[in-house]
Amino acid sequence: AQKVTQAQTEISVVEKEDVTLDCVYETRDTTYYLFWYKQPPSGELVFLIRRNSFDEQNEISGRYSWNFQKSTSSFNFTITASQVVDSAVYFCALSELKGYSTLTFGKGTMLLVSP
Amino acid sequence: GAVVSQHPSWVICKSGTSVKIECRSLDFQATTMFWYRQFPKQSLMLMATSNEGSKATYEQGVEKDKFLINHASLTLSTLTVTSAHPEDSSFYICSARDRGNPSGRADEQFFGPGTRLTVL
Numbered sequence: 001a002q003k004v005t006q007a008q009t010e011i012s013v014v015e016k017e018d019v020t021l022d023c024v025y026e027t028r029d030t031t032y033y034l035f036w037y038k039q040p041p042s043g044e045l046v047f048l049i050r051r052n053s054f055d056e057q058n059e060i061s062g063r064y065s066w067n068f069q070k071s072t073s074s075f076n077f078t079i080t081a082s083q084v085v086d087s088a089v090y091f092c093a094l095s096e097l098k099g100y101s102t103l104t105f106g107k108g109t110m111l112l113v114s115p
Numbered sequence: 116g117a118v119v120s121q122h123p124s125w126v127i128c129k130s131g132t133s134v135k136i137e138c139r140s141l142d143f144q145a146t147t148m149f150w151y152r153q154f155p156k157q158s159l160m161l162m163a164t165s166n167e168g169s170k171a172t173y174e175q176g177v178e179k180d181k182f183l184i185n186h187a188s189l190t191l192s193t194l195t196v197t198s199a200h201p202e203d204s205s206f207y208i209c210s211a212r213d214r215g216n217p218s219g220r221a222d223e224q225f226f227g228p229g230t231r232l233t234v235l
Contacts, residue, residue, distance in 0.1 A: 043229045
């Protein structure tokens with residue numbers, strides 16, 4: 001069975017601070033995808049990144065970066081120089097590469113960035 | 116590209132009535148669509164997987180007779196909440212998987228904007 005754990009329920013930072021959101025996953029599969037989504041107050045999920053289990057290269061996209069460590073089953077997300085607009089709930093998710101490729105979501109981390 | 120719409124975006128209904136929510140893939144064909152439910156301050160929970168032209172596969176604990184899913188075409192799936200009760204009030208989100216599987220979109224789900232259901 002798959003499981004995604006986001007231990008941080010809520011994080012509060014002041015604008016311009018860096019913040020890291022943790023994600024730990026469990027799966028018996030050797031091939032899988034990992035995702036991060038942003039859910040602002042409007043409710044619509046915004047896709048941020050998808051990472052294949054074979055690709056452990058870290059990725060940077062603007063102020064966002066992701067650290068994939070297969071040895072510790074972690075896929076952490078860092079926002080550099082946070083902004084108020086980054087305030088949202090962030091979900092980490094896991095998908096198998098077989099069957100219907102259903103997504104298993106973590107419980108989410110609410111990030112509050114204050115001015 | 117890869118736009119998924121939901122209608123309505125919000126609905127308020129009386130207890131005991133039925134509510135239909137539509138999920139459409141606007142610019143791609145989706146053989147598989149997924150329905151999720153999200154209660155306030157909680158995560159998304161998969162309710163069912165819907166395949167075009169066949170019966171939906173429901174997750175454990177989800178009543179198939181209460182949450183009717185129809186996936187009649189490659190671009191439309193509907194979720195009907197029958198005899199809705201206040202405990203069914205939630206945010207319902209659909210997603211669709213691109214049948215065409217072009218480069219970079221394999222196994223990717225595209226999410227709709229969600230439908231907020233309030234049952235009085």
